[in-house]
Amino acid sequence: MDSAYTMLSSIVRSIPDSVWRLAADGMVVEILEGADGPYPLGPDAAGQHLRDLFPEEIATRCLHGIGKVLEAGTVVDVGFEQAASGSDGGRTFEARFVRADQNEVLGFVRDVTKRNRVESALGSQNLHDSLTGLANRALLDDRLAQALRRTWRDGGGLALLLLDLDRFKDMNDTLGREVGDQMLISVARCLTEAVNDGDTVARIGGDEFIVLADGLEDASGVLSLAERLSAAVQTSVRAHRSDSPISTTIGVAVAIDGDSDAATMISNAETAMYHAKQVGRGRIELFDSELQRRLERRLDLESALRMALANDEFEVHYQPIFNVASGDITGVEALLRWNRRNRGLVTAADFIPIAEETGLIKSLGAWALRRACSDVVVWDRSGMSLGLAVNISTDQLVDKDFVELVMATTTETGFDPRRLTIEVSETAVLGRDDTAAQNLTLIRQRGAQVALDDFGTGYSSLNHLRQLPITHLKIDRSFTAGLTTSVLDSKIIESTIALAHAIGLGVIAEGVETAAQLNMLGEFGCDEAQGFYLGKPQSSVDILRTVATHRSTTESR
Ligand code: C2E
Ligand code: MG
Ligand code: MG
16 A cells, blocks of 8 residues: 555544545446544445445436546536435435546545534524514525536536615615614515525615525526516515505526636626616626626726826816896806816716715815815906805715815805805715704805705605705706697696795705796796706806806897
C-alpha cells in the first residue's frame, strides 16, 4: 500500500463520513469506514453492484450522480433514505460524489439523520416569517439550493420571482403599521393560493416576497405565473383597501437544467426588478443579458453623476411663473440641469431620481439652492425683482439641519427668505417622523412659502391638506394636459382650485401648453401658471432677457 493510500485511510477513520470507491458502472471497489461506524454499506460490500445493495430508486439516483461526476467533473450531492429496520425510525444519508480518475468515483457518505431531525424541530420556528407564516430567507435559500441540484440532475426549468409592493412604504407611513401588517398577511395568503403545489412562497423583507417555482419549461409559463401573482396581489390589496395605490413589480430569473446557482439567481431577479422599477412600477421584467448591459450603463451614469458636482457640470435653469389674471411674470422655478461632458444638457427628470437614490441629492440640492439665490440677487441689480421656487427632495427635507442650511444660504447670498418658495412632494412630507413637517413649519416662520408639488399624483387626501404647513398647491401637469379634452380632468381642476381657495391656499397650474388651457385656468380662478406655452426653462442669461422683454411689452400696452 502506498503512503497516500495509508494517509487517506487514516483521515477517513477520523471523520464522520465513510468513503465509497465506485467504478463508473456502479460496482463497489472498496468501502473505507469513517469514525461514525456502520454505514449503509460495510467493507463486505466490495465487489457488489449498487443495484444489488440498494432499492432500485436509490441505486438509479447514485448511478445518475456518478455519470454526471465523470462527465462534468464537478461535485454531485445525492441524498437518500434507508427504510426503518426494527425500532430504528429510518435513516437519512447524504452522499457527495467526486471524480477520482477516469473510471472511478469517490463517494463521501454521511449520516444526516440527527441533523435533519434537529432542523425540522427548529424548522417551524427559525425557518418561517413570524408575521405571515411564509418561508423566510433561510428556508428559501435551502429550497432553492435543493431545487437547483434536482434540476441539474434531472433536467427541467426553475424560476425565481421577486415581488415588491410598490408604494407600500407610503401606505404604511400614512395609514399605520397595523394596517400595513394586515395587508402583508392577506397578500401572503393570496400568493400562496396562486402558486402551484410544491412551489415555495417566502417573505424576505418588509414588502418583498419571493416565489420559487419548479417545473417551468418556457418563458411564457413563467410570465403567466408572474401575471397570476400580480393579479392575486391586486385582488387582495383591493379587498383590503379599495383606495390603495399599491401595485406589484416583479423581477424574474430563470435557470434551465440547473445552469445557475442560488446567489446568481437571486441577484439576477434583483437586477430584473431594479430595471422594472425604473421603467415604471407595476411591471414584470425577465432577467436577460441585454438587461445586464443596460444596468451597466446605468451604473456608469451613477459614477459620472458623482464626479459631475466636483467637475462643476451642473447649471440651474429657470422657468417663468405667470400670474394668470394679470399676465405678469411673478417669479421663477429653479430646475437643475446637468451639462454632461461630451453629451450635452440632461434634464432633471433624467438624473434627479438617481441623485436621490445615491444620496447625492443632499449636496446637489444645497448647491442648487445657493446658485439660485445668488442668481436672483444678481438680477435684482437690473431692477428685476422675482420670487424664487426651489424643489426640495425628501432626503433634504428630513435633515435636521435643513432649516439652518436654508437660512445660512439666504443670509450669505443676501436673498430675502420671504421671496423663497420651497416645493415639496406629498411623499416627502409624509415621512416616518415629524422632522419634515417641523422643518416646514420652521421655514414658514422665517417667512418662506411652501408649495405642494405634483398635486394629484400622490396620496392626496384632504386630511393632509388640512394638517400640512403649506401655502400653495401645484396642480400636476398630467391634469393640466386633460384640461380641455377631458371633462373629468377639468372638473377635478376646477374643484381643486375652489377647495384650495376655501382653505386659504394659492394654486399654481403646471405644464400649460396651450392658450385654451390658460384661458380655462383663468375662468376657474387659478392664481398662477407655468408651462411651455408661457415659457420653457432657460438659462440664467436667457430668463433675464425673457422677463425684461415681457415686462416692456406688457407695460407698453
Ligand atoms: P417639477 O418640480 O414638477 O418640475 C416641472 C417639470 O416639468 C420640469 O422638468 C419642467 O421642465 C417640466 N415642464 C415644465 N413645463 C412643462 C410643459 O409645459 N410640458 C411638459 N411636458 N413639461 C413641462 P424637469 O426640469 O426635468 O424636472 C423634473 C423634476 O425634477 C422636477 O419636477 C423636480 O421634482 C425635480 N427637480 C428639478 N430640479 C430640482 C432640484 O434642484 N432639486 C430637487 N430636489 N429636485 C429637482
Ligand atoms: Mg417643482
Ligand atoms: Mg411638478
